[in-house]
Amino acid sequence: MPSAQINGHRMHYEVHGTGEPLILSGGWGTFCHGEERHLPAGLTDRYSVILFDHRGIGESGDDLAVPATTALYADDVMGLASHLGVARAHLVGLIGMGACIMQEVAIRRPDLARSMVNTGAWIAVDRFLGDQLAMLLSAHRDFGFLPFQKIVSLLSFEPDYYARNVDRLLGETGVWSELNGRVGAHARFIEACLAHDARDRAGAIRAPTLVQHAGLDQVTGPRTTRPIEEAIPNAEGLDMPQAAHVIAGSRRKAEFADALLGFLARH
Numbered sequence: 001m002p003s004a005q006i007n008g009h010r011m012h013y014e015v016h017g018t019g020e021p022l023i024l025s026g027g028w029g030t031f032c033h034g035e036e037r038h039l040p041a042g043l044t045d046r047y048s049v050i051l052f053d054h055r056g057i058g059e060s061g062d063d064l065a066v067p068a069t070t071a072l073y074a075d076d077v078m079g080l081a082s083h084l085g086v087a088r089a090h091l092v093g094l095i096g097m098g099a100c101i102m103q104e105v106a107i108r109r110p111d112l113a114r115s116m117v118n119t120g121a122w123i124a125v126d127r128f129l130g131d132q133l134a135m136l137l138s139a140h141r142d143f144g145f146l147p148f149q150k151i152v153s154l155l156s157f158e159p160d161y162y163a164r165n166v167d168r169l170l171g172e173t174g175v176w177s178e179l180n181g182r183v184g185a186h187a188r189f190i191e192a193c194l195a196h197d198a199r200d201r202a203g204a205i206r207a208p209t210l211v212q213h214a215g216l217d218q219v220t221g222p223r224t225t226r227p228i229e230e231a232i233p234n235a236e237g238l239d240m241p242q243a244a245h246v247i248a249g250s251r252r253k254a255e256f257a258d259a260l261l262g263f264l265a266r267h
Helices: 070-083 097-108 127-143 145-156 159-169 183-195 222-231 250-265
Strands: 003-006 009-016 020-025 047-052 089-094 113-119 209-214 235-240
Touching (some): 097 113, 113 250, 127 145, 127 183
16 A cells, blocks of 8 residues: 655555546545545546545554644645645545645645535534534543444434444444544544634635535534635535535435536536
8 A cells, every 4th residue: 555754754545546636535534445435426437536544543654743733634635745746636625624624725735726625614613513522532532432433423424324324334343433442643633623723814715615515414514614615715505405414325425426526527
């Protein structure tokens, strides 16, 4: 598996598909190590999709002496792009921290950002979201991975989808398993999430931007996503009233994939 020394740490990355470069960042997990099967359908048919493990999970190392911020993770993305010789790319942040990281990249490297996509994110943390994030970390640290996994799953999936798939979602190899045994990495993710604030800088983003608004999202619903769209010039919204924090299920995934591919094709 490829890795490179990027921004002071060993960074695992993968490239899937062919076509124009597209850098995709997940939230508290990774789309590497076989998880690329969960990417929006058709994405790797049209684009060269660059995936990576965040610091501290998967096969990427970390330097604990460096404070964790979305700017640090953005430096990792920009360093990886330079390593791969990518001068311009679509930036796709799927869920939470991944989207905030891409905001930082688009602000700091407008030449790199051909377009940007954000789902399940925020431009700054309000009190409600901040307390939710702190609560999830406390659950993980105080009670262990499995209770944390159940709580975050209950908050992140549509009720019917959760009920149909609970046996597959939960367990040692279930969702967010990249964090299993890595409370320290999770704490650094939370540190970066809580500190992220692009309100005074988002107006500098010139990349065409798509922001998804998920009506059933109990973590980052339209309350936190609409301010992103409002702050970024030329941003457009994608309203998905029946979607939860995680886009799951064949119908919802097809709806999002169609919208995503249509947006990318226009830019």
